Every structure is written in C-alpha cells, then in structure tokens.
Amino acid sequence: xxFFKTLLxxxxxxxxxxxxxxxxxxxxxxxxxxxxxxxSLREIFHFLVTMSWVSVETLSHNIMELYARENSRLKSxxxxxxxGTKLVVVFTDPDLIKKTFNDQLQKDSQVYIxxxxxxxxxxxxxxxxxxxxxxxxxxxxxxxFNLNSIKSHLKIMYEEANILANKMAExxxxxxxxEHIHMVNLEAFxxxxxxxxxxxxxxxxxxxxxxxxxxxxxxxxxxxSDCFSCTILYYLM
Numbered sequence: 001x002x003f004f005k006t007l008l009x010x011x012x013x014x015x016x017x018x019x020x021x022x023x024x025x026x027x028x029x030x031x032x033x034x035x036x037x038x039x040s041l042r043e044i045f046h047f048l049v050t051m052s053w054v055s056v057e058t059l060s061h062n063i064m065e066l067y068a069r070e071n072s073r074l075k076s077x078x079x080x081x082x083x084g085t086k087l088v089v090v091f092t093d094p095d096l097i098k099k100t101f102n103d104q105l106q107k108d109s110q111v112y113i114x115x116x117x118x119x120x121x122x123x124x125x126x127x128x129x130x131x132x133x134x135x136x137x138x139x140x141x142x143x144x145f146n147l148n149s150i151k152s153h154l155k156i157m158y159e160e161a162n163i164l165a166n167k168m169a170e171x172x173x174x175x176x177x178x179e180h181i182h183m184v185n186l187e188a189f190x191x192x193x194x195x196x197x198x199x200x201x202x203x204x205x206x207x208x209x210x211x212x213x214x215x216x217x218x219x220x221x222x223x224x225s226d227c228f229s230c231t232i233l234y235y236l237m
Contacts, residue, residue, distance in 0.1 A: 022085075033087045036080040039070050044081075153195045160191045163204045182209050 023030060043066060070079065077093030091097045164187040171178050183204075190203040 029087065033080060033082065036078060036087075036089060037074040037076045038080050038082075039074075043070060156194045157191055160187050160194070160204065163187070167204065179209075186210070 071092065077096045078089060078091055080087055080089045082088070091100065164183060167183060168178070168180065186204050186207055190201070193203070194200050
C-alpha cells in the first residue's frame with residue numbers, strides 16, 4: 001500500500017513538473033493568449049448545450065447570435081480561443097486581415113503559399129452588385145427551408161441545367177474530351193449565385209473548366225481539412 005502511495009505521489013509530482021516546465025518555457029506565448037480578448041467559456045458551454053437539442057433550421061441563427069453577442073461584448077476586431085494548448089486567433093475585420101497578410105504573413109513563404117490564393121483571389125461580387133445581394137439575402141433568410149421558396153427557383157435551376165446539357169452535347173458531338181465534374185461544379189456555382197444573390201454572372205458561358213473564386217474556396221477547404229486531419233493524427237500518435 002505504501003508503495004502505491006509513493007508511486008502515485010511520484011507520478012503526480014512528475015506531471016506537475018512537466019506542466020510547470022511547459023508553461024515556463026512558453027510563458028510569452030500564454031501571456032499573449034491572456035491579453036487577446038476571448039470568447040467566454042460559459043458562452044461556449046451554453047452554445048454546445050443549445051446545439052444538442054435545436055433543429056437544423058435554427059442552427060445558423062444560433063451561431064450568428066453567439067457571434068453577435070461576443071462581438072458586442074468584446075468590441076475587438078480580434079478574438080482568441082484555446083484549442084488544447086494551441087492558441088487560435090480569429091480576425092473579424094477584413095481590413096485587418098489584409099493588413100496582417102500583407103505586412104506579416106508574406107514574410108513566411110509557407111504561410112504565404114497557403115493563404116495567397118484564398119485571400120488575394122478574384123472576388124465574386126463587385127461593389128455595385130452588393131445591394132442586390134443584401135435584398136436577396138433578406139428574402140432567402142425569411143423563407144429558409146420553405147418549399148415555396150425552392151419552387152420559385154425552379155426556373156433558374158432548369159435554365160442552368162439546360163445550359164450545361166447543351167454544352168456537353170456540343171462537346172460530345174465533336175468528340176472533344178471533357179471532365180464533366182468541373183462543368184457540373186460551374187453549373188452548381190452559377191445556380192447558387194443566381195438563387196442566393198440574385199446575380200447572373202453568366203459563369204457557364206464565360207468559364208469552361210473552373211471559376212477562380214470556386215477554386216480558391218475549394219483550395220482553402222482542402223488546406224483546412226488537411227491541417228485538421230494532421231492535428232488529429234498528431235494527438236493519436
């Protein structure tokens with residue numbers, strides 16, 4: 001019995017010593033984390049509990065409510081959260097994102113390669129198209145998950161699908177090879193912009209293989225998923 005008590009004391013002392021050494025070694029890192037405004041743990045816990053019983057229809061609404069509450073409380077373009085021992089810093093101000101990217105992140109070639117395409121890529125909507133998007137967003141939000149709203153967009157879906165079918169038919173008639181998945185992605189992207197933003201950029205007519213914005217988003221998602229997968233493998237191993 002005495003042996004096990006001694007072993008337990010030794011184990012706890014070793015763990016405490018390792019934690020103390022880690023904190024001391026990275027003291028500037030944790031000091032920085034303590035200075036950046038953080039989302040309160042109470043709000044995160046409340047959000048997780050709420051998400052366990054709310055319906056899918058109100059999921060995005062609850063996420064936006066959490067963001068609005070914390071944004072008004074923190075009153076900061078930057079906030080942080082702890083992911084284990086990793087400090088996650090989130091920028092909410094687009095101008096600050098651009099400034100940080102241009103002044104700091106370009107110094108690191110690896111980070112620059114990862115973020116250049118998503119941040120510096122071609123925008124989808126120009127400034128004069130934003131008012132139409134604001135109006136359409138209110139309509140879509142008010143009619144979310146409403147069958148009548150979906151029916152009202154059947155004409156748009158039919159038109160874009162018809163354009164896709166005609167393009168494929170022309171290429172098949174000439175014997176030209178093509179990757180159908182890229183053309184289907186363009187058709188889906190054009191449909192989303194027309195239904196959600198009320199903007200027709202004639203994407204299928206102007207682009208054959210891929211759209212710069214869609215490619216940038218796909219690339220960014222791949223980077224995020226790869227980083228997430230590597231993090232899980234790191235902790236498992």
